[in-house]
Amino acid sequence: MxxxxxxxxxxxxxxxxxxxxxxxxxxxxxxxxxxxxxxxxxxxxxxxxxxxxxxxxxxxxxxxxxxxxxxLDATTARERYAMRGEYIRMALELNRAALGPLRPPAPAFDPAAPGPAVGRLFSMIVCSAGNQVLWSGFERISGQLARLGRLEPFLFDDVEAEALALQEAYVSAAAETFIEATRRFHARRISAAAALAALAFAERDEKTEAQPGRRGTNGFLA
CATH class of the missing domain: 1.10.10.10 (Winged helix-like DNA-binding domain superfamily/Winged helix DNA-binding domain)
Structure with missing residues (x-):
C-alpha cells in the first residue's frame, strides 16, 4: 500500500x-x-x-x-510570531551570503488566497537557505500559527494588499526593503496577538455551544 x-x-x-x-x-x-x-x-x-x-x-x-x-494565549502567540520572523530574517541573510543579489524565484501569487500565498513565500525563503535546523524550527512554528493565520482576515481588512506588497517587495525591492516589510508584517501580528487569541477562544466557545447535548450555564441541555 x-x-x-x-x-x-x-x-x-x-x-x-x-x-x-x-x-x-x-x-x-x-x-x-x-x-x-x-x-x-x-x-x-x-x-x-x-x-x-x-x-x-x-x-x-x-x-x-x-x-x-x-x-495559543496572547503571550505565546507573540513569541511564536516573533520566532517565525526571526527564522525568516536568518534565512534571508543566509541566502544573501550565498547568492549575493540573486534570489530564488518567488512562488506564484494567488490573490484569492493571500494567507497561503504569504505562507508559500516564507516557506520558499527558509527552505532555500538549505539549513535543516532552521527549516525544522520554522515549519514547527508555522504549523502552530496556522489557526491564527486563518483568523487574521477577521481582524485585518487589507490582507490581500499586504500579501501582494510582500510579494512585490521580494521580487523587485532591495533586500533591506523586503527584510523591513517582513519585520512590519510580524510586528503587526505581535501587536494584535491578544485579539487573535481572543478570536480563537471565542470560536472555540461557539463550537462548544453548538455541540448536541451540551449543557448550558443553567445546567440544562442546550
Whole structure:
C-alpha cells in the first residue's frame, strides 16, 4: 500500500488539518476513540499520529492522560510570531551570503488566497537557505500559527494588499526593503496577538455551544 494511504499517514494528515483549521478547538481533549471511528481506523494509528503531533507542538499531553490540542494565549502567540520572523530574517541573510543579489524565484501569487500565498513565500525563503535546523524550527512554528493565520482576515481588512506588497517587495525591492516589510508584517501580528487569541477562544466557545447535548450555564441541555 502506498505510504500516503497508510493508516498512520491518514490519521496524521487528518488530525493536523483539523487542528490547524480549528475544527478541533484549541485547549480541548482529543478523544482517540471518536477520531478513530470518524476515520474508520483502529485506535493505534490515531495514538501514533497524536504522539507525532506532540512533537510538532500541535497537541500536548494532558495531566490526566491523553492529549489536548494546542491553545495559543496572547503571550505565546507573540513569541511564536516573533520566532517565525526571526527564522525568516536568518534565512534571508543566509541566502544573501550565498547568492549575493540573486534570489530564488518567488512562488506564484494567488490573490484569492493571500494567507497561503504569504505562507508559500516564507516557506520558499527558509527552505532555500538549505539549513535543516532552521527549516525544522520554522515549519514547527508555522504549523502552530496556522489557526491564527486563518483568523487574521477577521481582524485585518487589507490582507490581500499586504500579501501582494510582500510579494512585490521580494521580487523587485532591495533586500533591506523586503527584510523591513517582513519585520512590519510580524510586528503587526505581535501587536494584535491578544485579539487573535481572543478570536480563537471565542470560536472555540461557539463550537462548544453548538455541540448536541451540551449543557448550558443553567445546567440544562442546550
Amino acid at each position: 502506498a505510504r500516503n494511504r497508510d493508516p498512520f499517514t491518514q490519521a496524521l494528515s487528518s488530525l493536523r488539518d483539523r487542528i490547524q483549521s480549528g475544527a478541533l478547538s484549541g485547549g480541548r481533549p482529543v478523544i482517540v476513540q471518536d477520531e478513530a471511528q470518524r476515520l474508520r481506523l483502529s485506535t493505534t494509528p490515531v495514538r501514533e499520529a497524536l504522539a507525532h503531533l506532540s512533537g510538532e507542538g500541535l497537541v500536548e499531553r494532558a495531566a490526566s492522560g491523553g492529549y489536548v490540542t494546542l491553545r
